[in-house]
Every structure is written in structure tokens, then in C-alpha cells.
Amino acid sequence: MRILKKRWPITSILYVMFFFVIVMPIVLVAFLSLRAYTDILLSNITSRTMQTLEQVSYSIDQEKSRYIRTVAAIASDNNLISLATSYHRSTQSKDLFNSSIQLENQLKNYLHDMPDVVSAMFVYRDGGAYYFEGTHFHNINTRINENLLKSTDLYQKTLQNQGRVLLFGSEENVLIESNDKYILSAAIAPQYERSFSDVEMIYFVIQAKTFENLAESTSNQDGSFIILDGSGNIMLDTSKDKSKNIEKQTIEQARNKKSGNFETMVYDEKMFVTFLTMERTEWKIIYITPYEQMTAQVREIYKLVMNVSAAGLIIFLIVSFFLVRSIVGPIKSLIFQMNKMKSGSFHVDLELAGPLEIYSLGKTFQNMTVRIQELIIERQEQEKLKTRAEIDALQSQINPHFLVNTLNAIKIMAMLSKATNLVEMTDSLIKLLSATFHRGGSYIQVFDEMQSLEKYIHIMKVRYGDRFKVEYDIDDGVTNTYVLKLLLQPILENAIIHGFYGKEAMGIVKITSRKKNDQLIITITDNGKGMEQRTMEALLHEKKVESLCGIGIANVNDRIRLNYGEPYGLKINSELGVGTEVIVILPLLSNDPDHSQAS
Template sequence: MMKKSIKHKMILSFLLVLCLPTTLISLMSYRISVQLLEEKVSDSFLANLTFIGDNIEKELEQWEQISKYINANPVIRNVLMRSYSNDLDFYYDMKKVDEQLETYSINTNIFAYVSSMVIVGNNGRNLLYGEDANSLDIERIKQQEWFSEVNRMDGRVMWLGIHKNIANYRVQNESVVALGRAIKGEKNNQIIGTLYLTFRESYFTGLLKNIELSEGGRLYIVDNRDHVVFDSEMKLLNETFPGMNPIKDDRGKGYFLTKGPDGKQMLMAHVPISKYDWKVVESVPYASLTNGTNEIFRNTVAIFLISFVMTSVIWYFVSSHIVRPIRKLTNSMKQVQEGDLSVRVDIERPDEVGMMNKHFNFMIMRIQELFRSNLEEQEKKKNAEIRALQSQINPHFLYNTLNTIRWMAIIQKSDNIREVVEVLGRLLKNTMKHEGPFVSVEEELANLKDYVYIQKLRYSHKFDVRYEVHPEVLPLPCVKFILQPLIENAIFHGIEPKEEGGGIITVSIRRAVDHIVIKVLDNGVGISKDTLNELDRRMAISGRDGGIGMFNVMERLRLTYGKASSFRIRSEENKFTEIEMMFPTAAEGQRIGETSEEISDV
């Protein structure tokens, strides 16, 4: 498997960190740009529709002005209020009405779009004007729901929207836009007739013919009954506008996205003509709005790629500058791995790499010191083992000789000699029983008791040994033969010089968390302060070549457990001496040795 250098990882990590936010920012910028473009285009549509709506409102006001003129014209009022006994008088009066209307039409250009104007008089006479007026069915007009409602509106105009001409015969204009109002008398303010005014739907076509729509766009004028008054494609005239419900539900900015008949997205913009409850609506394909977004997308991608390449090149040189000293340090580590501890790295930098170089050099120096110290410790340990071997005085030979004496004592029935020889033989046998440096606390105590038995015989029971041992420490391992030298020291230097008898040695062994604490206390002659200070000084010298006794024990503890062990002496002259040693319950490589099978009874 190919190893990837830290330089490659840094470059890949940086590119990944660069790509994620840059891509996100680019996408957000693109989206915001598109949204702003859409809003501007939509707002532009709304502005155009508002302009169209204002113009439509002004045009509708002109048609209302015609109705006001008719309502206020005295000639028309006179015809509607007069009772005619013959048709000839009515005919002459109608001529006057026509003259009035023709004169009015000269002052306004919209009069040319009048399809019909019908005034149904309450006196039983109907005034007709326009190209389709004579074809209308007056009775059907009077039966329309709006007819009676108009007369209840106190002379206000009611827009009737676009609808089919109410005629029994063929007319010039099949669909017309209409309004109605009541005609009132001048003095009594009573209704004297009802006006029904219609104009051709082509009026809006002429009005809006110069409006330029977007590609695929479509413009609608929708009346108060939701019928299409104007359609730029002339397909939905006088039909219910199909998209009115979403427009009524829209309470937003005046535009929204919807699906067209072909399933494509359309932008639907609408502006109300509030005075008449009409609406100006324009639908535009969404794709035509986003034509400019393709250019925005290309520019965004180009900027992203240029930024990506430039930052990649810059980061390549930056990472090379960072990695070069690390690579130099790595090569030095390989030399150390091959055993060359003399290597040093010379990198002077005020950053973490420089600190790492400094610490590396310090670590190599410490390794060299520890290596030399370890060699010295091993040499001392080896010397201590040699001295221990020398002190055994050929235990095999001595053990076999003692075994021969024991048989001679049995033959001669010398029980005291036999018993001492057996204890001494057992002690020597235990000395060679385990190959390793460790035995259990229980075995160490057994050896100690054999040794104490022999010493009691020698000193005629001048002293006694008491044991205060916690049962939980018995199976735990300890360095072998660390108790016997301390008891021997207590007998020779504490109990033996004591003039009166009653010597007591107390051996206390307990567990303190993860350590074993051993105390050997005697009530002998104690140690003078000067001698005690000298002993403390000698024990404080690390690596002192001690003998077989107390210093040998202390040195073996230090070599085995290091700083995790302790050895202390407390004493008062002519009162007591106490030796306390403490060491861990487990140490590296600590295991009770295997029993040797080479020792057997002869």
C-alpha cells in the first residue's frame, strides 16, 4: 500500500476545505443573483402592468363619463319624461336625441366603439342608438338580473363585464363590454329610465396593440366576473380566466410561479384595477426570465475555477515550506531507528516545527543518558548477582554435606544436631528452589522462620520474633531473601549487645493500596544519631556498592522497583530500631520463579 506523505494530505485537506465553502458561497451567490434578477424582471413586469392598469382605468372612466352625459342631457330626459300620443312626435324627438349624441361623439374618440346604447324608459318608450341597437331583444334585457339591481343603485354605474350581445338577430359584434345605470329626472330625482351601454371588445385590442410582451408572454384583461375581456392571443375572449383562484389567493408581491398548460413553469404577474374590480394579468415562461442566469452561472464557475487553481498553487508552496523541515526531522528519526544516537537536527524556526526539533534533540540526548545509565545499572546488577553467588559458598556441596551430617546424627541418635541440620538444609534448599528473583511473601516468611529457629538455638532463646502479617499479602510476590538480612542485622547489632534479656523483634507485613509495607522493629540498643546520619548519607548515594546485609537489600529493591520503592531507618539509642521498606505489589517482569528440579535429597 502506497504511503501518502503529509504534504499530500495537507494539500488534499486544504483543497477539500477550500472547495466546500467556496462551492457553497458560489452556489449561494448564483442563487442570490438569479433571485435578484427574477425580482427585478418581475418588478419590471409589475411596473408595466401597473401602467397598463392605470390606462385601462382611465378609459373605463371615459365610458362612465358617457353614461353621466346621457343621465344629465335635458333632451334625453325630456323624451323619457314625456307621454307620447303618437309615434310621429316620438320620432321627431328621437331625431333630436341622435343629433345630441352625434355632437357629443365629435368630442370623444371612443364613441366610435359603441356597439349599442339602449335606454328603456319608464314611459314605455325606448331610445336606441348604435349599429347593433335595433337587433337587441329589449324584453330579454329587461329580464336580466342586473336590470332591476341597477335601478336600486341610486344612479351609480354597474359594470356588467363582457358577454354575448342580447339579440334575436345577427349582430355586428357578438361579444361586447357593457355597463348599466339608472336615469333620473332633474327635479324629483325619480328614475325615469335605465341605460344599457355596450362597446366592442376590440376597443381593448386597439388600446393595447402597441404593448410589447416578452418572448412567450401573454396579456389578459379580466373583468369583475372573471371573464377575459382582452387576450393578446385572442383565444379566451368572453371565457372564464382559468388561473383566477391562485391570483385571488396570492397575498404576496403580485407575482408567483405556476405551471402552464404545457406543464412548463410560468411567472404569473397581476395588478388589480381596484375601482372596477378588474385585473391586468401577464403570464411569462420562466425560462425566458432566466436567460441572463446562464451568463451568471458561467461567470460564477469561471471565477471559482480561477480561484481554485490560484489558491492550490499558493498552498502547494506554503505546504512545501511547512513539510520540508518535517521531512528532514523524519529522516533523522530513521537514522535513530537504525541505531545512530549521535544524530542531531539543525532547524532554527520560531514555530512549532522549531520546538519539535528542539524537543527531538533533547529526547535523543536523554535516550543516550538513559542508555548509559541502564548499562551501568545492568553492570551493577550483574556484580550484585555475582556477589550473591559467591556468598552462597557452593550451596550444592554444602547442602549434600549437611545431608551426610544429618544421617550421621540419626545413626548416633543425636536429635538436637539432626534437627538443626534439617532446618539448615531446608533453608539452603529453599535458597536454590526458585530460578527467578521473586518468591511469594508466604515462602519468604517460611525461610525467615527457619533462619530464626537456628538463631534462637545459637543465642539460647535470648530473643523472640513476633509476626504481624495480613493474610492478603501472603500470595503476593516479593524479592527473595529481603527479610533474613534485616532480622540478622536486628540480632547482631540490636539484641546481642543488649545486656539484659527479653529481646523482641516484630515483623509487620501489610498492604497499602498497591504497595506492600514491611517493618522490622527490635527493642535492642538502637543507633546513635551520628551513626544514623551516616547511614542515611550512605543510603542516599545512588548506585553505592553495598555488601550482603542491609545495603544489599536496599540496592536490590532499587534495582528491581526503581523509585517506586523506599527504604527508611528510624532509631533511638537504647530504645528501638525500626526498618521500613515499601515496594509495589506488581512490577514489570515480576513473576514467581519456577521450582528447580535439580535439588533433591541425597
């Protein structure tokens, strides 16, 4: 709080303002823009990666289905199983050879369009096996001892799922001695009666070309694919440096969701993982890529933005320094001259400089000092003239009481002369003048205002005769409310003098008053000759003084608005040959405002 109350130099204020208004927004916009760009980039990369995974998963699904269909067809071929059993049961070399040739031909019929199949092995229940080396040459040794095969988990798993084709990855194919990373195996335990078949399991070794092509597509990238079967076993891992820790960590996070992405740390390196579950199977395909590789473009843009921003800020600070100096320097000079003026010296030696506003301020200060000296001289002259004017005003002032007393003397003389009309007219004029000269306040009750109007009407009737009459329709609820003095007399006078001028028929003026919400509405209507629109506008704007009290209709409108505001005032409606209606809109005042202000 003390910092806020402290008077800061304008230099500090401008530097702080520049920092918060320009520097901080630039830094904030740059930061938010980079964050937004990073989010958009990651979103686009993730979207493209998911599309790639969907395409890859489709290809793998197709290839896997082809393997399963072929293996299942072989296992369900009664003739082929019968030939394999005959081969096992043959004791004669000729029969053994014939069965082998027939069995090989049958397998070639199934596998001629599947060069991926390296070998097939028929394992017999009571020992022994039949080997088929495939239709194409593969530099892979797949001859496995059937007893060792029977001791593996995959063999037991296949027997437990009799009639189902199971695929196994490199983790479970421990008996195959090969440097090929893309070896799969398929196994099935055929469902036949023991009397018909001796085959306990058929075991296929497959060189998965689709997986190999997938690995080659990522060989020039830092990212890698991992394919898992439904049990979480690794079917394929294309990473160059395999790490069981990496695989376990990634598999664990991807296991419980069908698809998605997440970030993980591997040996202090941030990795971005995207995964997808294949539609037809429960296999998962996972793509792992270094986070730095994904955000390399963002980092380049970040460096560029930071360098440009830093250069811009340095230039801005240099420009700001000279700008602040050009503003503050002339202001300090102006303050020095003001202090001289404060001490009584009006000799200003100010060098005008700085921006237009500061230059204008200095120029204005110079003109002000000259004007002050002129005003001092004028003030001295005015004091002399004022003293003389007060003496002249006292000499020319007419005492209102003298005027009233004189009229009373005229009234007494008229009474002595028995001039009744003159007595009544003089009496009305005395009361009207008393109300005009009364200094007790600016407000009067509606009842008293109407009484004053009666006196004025009496004088006008003596002057113009019985050419007009006045009708009243005053709401009893407004007689005790307060209005400004002599408010209605100029309006009534205008109706009598101008409205009925040249009119032969009897003139009628109707005065009504009523309450409307919190307003007092007084309407003065006459059946005079009416007026044009421009005449009505002139009445509200031209301040001619032709009334007894020296107040015209425009002055009445101004008095109302000055006292109460724009919603109040006069409205004039008139039609030529029909008459005129003047509506006076006032606030409804139950108490005398003069007394309220005094208290």
C-alpha cells in the first residue's frame, strides 16, 4: 500500500508501463503461441500416427487371418491327416515313401501361394514327427526335436486349446535358432479320434514378411513398433536397442485401454507412445518415438521467436529510452519555470521542445504567464470601476416599498373619488407587485399562484374588457404542492395578448392541473388564433421580455430545466384557427424546497 501511495517519477511510471503493457504481453503472447503451436503439432502428429497404426493393423489383421485360415484348413483336411497318420504307421519303405510324397504334394497345394511359411511339422502323439521344408528356400534351421517341443509352454497351450489356431512370437519360439527377428509360429491340435489320427499337433514356422516390411519402413527413424498378442506377449519389436524394462513399462500403461497416447521416461529420455488395439483380434500395435524428435520443429521455431523477440525488445528499450527522455526533459524544465513563477517571478525563459503535446503545454504556459500579468492589471482597473459602479447603483436604485406605498396612496385617492374600477385595478396591481418583489423564497404553493393569476387577470380585463374569460379545473390534491413563482403568468399573458389578438369571438382560457405518477402537469389551453410550427419554436428559444414580471416563455422553460433537469419543461401544441395548448411538466413537490435546503 505504501508503494501505491508513493509519488513516482514519470520516468519510472513510463518504464513500468512499457514493461507491463508491451514487454509482458509480447512474452506472454509468444509463450502462449508456442504452447498452442506445440499442442496443435502434437495433435496432428498423434492423428497421423493413429492413421498409420490403423493402416498397419489392417495389414497385420489380413496377414494373420490368412495364416489362421490356411493352418485351420490343413488341420481340418481329413485326407491330409489320414496321409500323415499313414506315414507314421507305415513300416515298409515303399509305403513310407509314397505317403511322404502324397503328403508333401497336399501341403504344397495349400502353401504354394504362401512363401512366408518356412516349414511345417506334424508331431505324433506316441513320438516322432514329419517335417515339411516349405515351398520356398529359407536360410533358417527349423528342425526341432519333437521331445523338446513337447516340453515348451506353447505346446501345452496348444493342447489346451484343441482345434484353435494359436500364433506365437519370438519370446515363445525359444527353440528356433535364427537371427531373423520376424519369425512367428502357428500351432494347432487337430480334433480327431485316436483311432483315426496319430497327429497330436501341427507346428508351422512363419517368416512374417508383413512385419519385416513394417520394420524396414521405420529403419530410418528413431521410432519403433511393438506388437503384442492378446496375452501381452511380444509378437514383434523393431527397436534397435531392445530393453525389457522399456517393453514392460510401455505394455503396462497400454494394457487396459483400446487406444490412446501417453508420455513416459526411458533412461532420462522422454518418449511419446501411441497405441491401438486391432479390431478383429486383441492384438495391440504400439509406436514409440522420442519426444525430442517430435518437437524438434517447435524448438527451432521457439529459438527463432525468442531471438526475434529479444532483438525487438532491445531495439524497443533503446527507442523507449530516448522517447522517455524527450518527454521528461521538457517537463522538468517546465516544472523549474513554474517554481520560479510560484516565487513571484513572471519572467519565463522556457525552451520549447519535446512532442507536440509537451510543446503545446510549454507554449500554453508561456501564454498563461503573459495573460496572468494582463489579468493583474485588468483586475486593478476593475476594482476601481466596481467601486464606482456600486456608488452609481445605490444612487439609481428605486425602493420597491416606495413604489407600493405610492400605489396605496393612489388607491386611497381613487376610493375618495369613488372610482371603483381604479380602486380594484390598483389593489390587484399592489398585490401582484408585492408577490413579484417578495424575497422570501423562489417557491409558492399552487393555490397562491392561482390567486396571483386572478389579480393579473383582473388587471388584463380592466385593460381589454370582457373579451375573454378564464376557466379553472384544479385537482384538490395539488393545491398544496409547490411551484416556482410567476411560472404561469407569462404563458397566460401570451394567450391573452397574442392568442386573442384580432379575434371577435369570446376568448376562453382553460387552466387545468393534475397529478401523473410523480409529476405535476399544468395545462393552459386557449381557443385563440393558434400559431405555426416556427412560431412555436421561436417562443421556446427567443428570450423576449414582454411580460409584467420581465420573464418570457423561453425564460420559463429555461427556469424549469435549470431547476429540475431535462425531463421537465414546456410543450406547445397549436393549430391555426383552433387554438394553442401549453403543457407545463413539473416535479410533484409536497414541501417547500427553500425550507428543505435551509434546514
